Amino acid sequence: xSLSEELAYMSAAELASRIRRRELSPVxxxxxxxxxxxxxxxxxxxxxxxxxxxxxxxAKEAERALMSGEELGILHGVPTAMKDLFDFRPGWVATFGxxxxxQDNVSDFYSNYPERIEKAGAVLLGKTNSPxxxxxxxxxxxxxxxxxxxxDLSRNSGGSSGGSAAAVADGMVPIAQGSDGGxxxxxxxxxxxLYGFKAxxxxxxxxxxxxxxxGTAPFVFEGTLTRTVEDAALGLTAITGYNSRDxxxxxxxxxxxxxxxxxxxxxxxxxxxxxxxxxVDKRVAETVANAxxxxxxxxxxxxxxxxxxxxxxRELSDLWCRMIMPxxxxxxxxxxxxxxxLLADHREDFPPQFLEWFEKCSRMTVHDLIRDQQIxxxxxxxxxxxxxxxxxLITPTLAAMPVENxxxxxxxxxxxxxxxxxxxxxxxxxTYFINYTGHPAASIPAGLxxxxxxxxxxxxxxxxxxxxxxxxSVFERINPWQDIYKLCAARPL
Numbered sequence: 058x059s060l061s062e063e064l065a066y067m068s069a070a071e072l073a074s075r076i077r078r079r080e081l082s083p084v085x086x087x088x089x090x091x092x093x094x095x096x097x098x099x100x101x102x103x104x105x106x107x108x109x110x111x112x113x114x115x116a117k118e119a120e121r122a123l124m125s126g127e128e129l130g131i132l133h134g135v136p137t138a139m140k141d142l143f144d145f146r147p148g149w150v151a152t153f154g155x156x157x158x159x160q161d162n163v164s165d166f167y168s169n170y171p172e173r174i175e176k177a178g179a180v181l182l183g184k185t186n187s188p189x190x191x192x193x194x195x196x197x198x199x200x201x202x203x204x205x206x207x208x209d210l211s212r213n214s215g216g217s218s219g220g221s222a223a224a225v226a227d228g229m230v231p232i233a234q235g236s237d238g239g240x241x242x243x244x245x246x247x248x249x250x251l252y253g254f255k256a257x258x259x260x261x262x263x264x265x266x267x268x269x270x271x272g273t274a275p276f277v278f279e280g281t282l283t284r285t286v287e288d289a290a291l292g293l294t295a296i297t298g299y300n301s302r303d304x305x306x307x308x309x310x311x312x313x314x315x316x317x318x319x320x321x322x323x324x325x326x327x328x329x330x331x332x333x334x335x336x337v338d339k340r341v342a343e344t345v346a347n348a349x350x351x352x353x354x355x356x357x358x359x360x361x362x363x364x365x366x367x368x369x370x371r372e373l374s375d376l377w378c379r380m381i382m383p384x385x386x387x388x389x390x391x392x393x394x395x396x397x398x399l400l401a402d403h404r405e406d407f408p409p410q411f412l413e414w415f416e417k418c419s420r421m422t423v424h425d426l427i428r429d430q431q432i433x434x435x436x437x438x439x440x441x442x443x444x445x446x447x448x449x450l451i452t453p454t455l456a457a458m459p460v461e462n463x464x465x466x467x468x469x470x471x472x473x474x475x476x477x478x479x480x481x482x483x484x485x486x487x488t489y490f491i492n493y494t495g496h497p498a499a500s501i502p503a504g505l506x507x508x509x510x511x512x513x514x515x516x517x518x519x520x521x522x523x524x525x526x527x528x529x530s531v532f533e534r535i536n537p538w539q540d541i542y543k544l545c546a547a548r549p550l
């Protein structure tokens with residue numbers, strides 16, 4: 058067995074431990090991951106920028122620090138990847154999710170994940186695929202094409218952090234970045250059989266410019282995609298914490314690793330199979346209904362609940378489209394001021410659904426914005442009313458199974474589920490509710506249906522991130538999922 062095969066499904070925690078004990082060389086580990094990417098990614102299309110020269114340089118520096126006895130970060134020498142959306146590392150190309158006009162656009166500054174993950178000693182290998190401006194729950198674009206699901210290459214990985222999810226599930230890296238404005242960590246985690254954690258709003262800084270206050274409507278987050286709960290806790294330890302450049306950044310020290318040793322015995326846990334309003338694929342519903350029983354086996358009391366929502370799911374998904382679009386409008390305006398008019402000169406770079414919503418939202422009034430915040434408040438109150446009485450709220454992560462990819466760069470989700478029409482951009486994602494509210498949430502592998510992963514969403518009380526990690530760790534101990542990656546390892550190249 059080659060070193061690449063030996064290390065493929067080793068956790069970040071074990072890699073870091075073995076590197077620290079000098080049983081593994083950072084240079085060898087990085088080379089093994091690069092070899093695996095070069096062997097396997099042609100059929101997967103997870104990486105869209107390969108920073109291998111920088112990675113090799115940083116691996117050598119990591120080895121020098123290790124051998125000289127310097128103080129090491131918690132992820133010293135561990136390979137990782139970052140997302141190609143609103144995520145930047147100096148000298149690396151940033152295409153904002155496969156926008157052709159930006160295929161040669163080079164960043165000159167750090168966003169939070171690459172800066173903090175490198176300070177923790179990790180080695181970035183490259184950037185991963187994402188949909189244009191992150192405006193959908195699938196991963197596809199006109200520049201790079203779709204990222205394929207490592208469980209079934211005909212299907213999509215989920216978005217918007219789809220490249221990161223596919224890379225982790227396929228054993229290319231043990232941990233990768235996701236950002237989450239409507240479920241973009243949790244959606245691909247569900248479809249790729251991973252653990253995707255989105256912390257409470259303010260835990261992981263979002264350094265946005267020129268508008269430092271732009272990530273609140275809906276709440277936008279950074280998170281991690283991993284194959285174990287422990288690796289997520291390590292990643293959170295590295296990327297969270299106060300940053301003075303983020304006006305919402307929380308100045309609190311959280312023991313994420315300590316949360317892994319907890320119990321859910323005696324907890325009251327709410328379970329909603331449909332968040333009141335979603336049609337849910339029968340395969341998803343059955344898988345999650347069985348998975349939630351694990352918490353009862355662990356000593357928790359699980360009750361099915363209603364949230365009390367009355368608006369149609371299509372109205373609520375349209376609300377997400379209206380709320381997230383101003384981030385893109387602002388980005389376009391910033392580039393226009395710099396002399397690049399994307400709508401006038403590069404309109405063909407953008408999917409028709411994106412352009413339609415861009416134009417709608419550009420005409421919105423202050424009264425429209427106020428009304429939307431009032432509808433958002435209804436969702437917040439519904440979720441919060443449940444969590445006032447229960448420690449956790451459990452739901453399916455998604456209402457649909459992974460969709461087949463198209464060949465036009467414009468793969469979307471399903472248009473209907475159980476005969477009910479849903480928005481193919483986001484309406485099948487049971488995740489964006491929590492971007493309205495800011496609660497911590499994770500998607501954890503619930504099982505397989507027809508050989509494809511199904512995710513279960515674990516939602517905690519505001520700022521109770523450790524509760525979500527504790528419950529996740531308990532679930533993982535009772536119902537481990539590591540064997541599912543054998544399906545990815547055996548996939549045809």
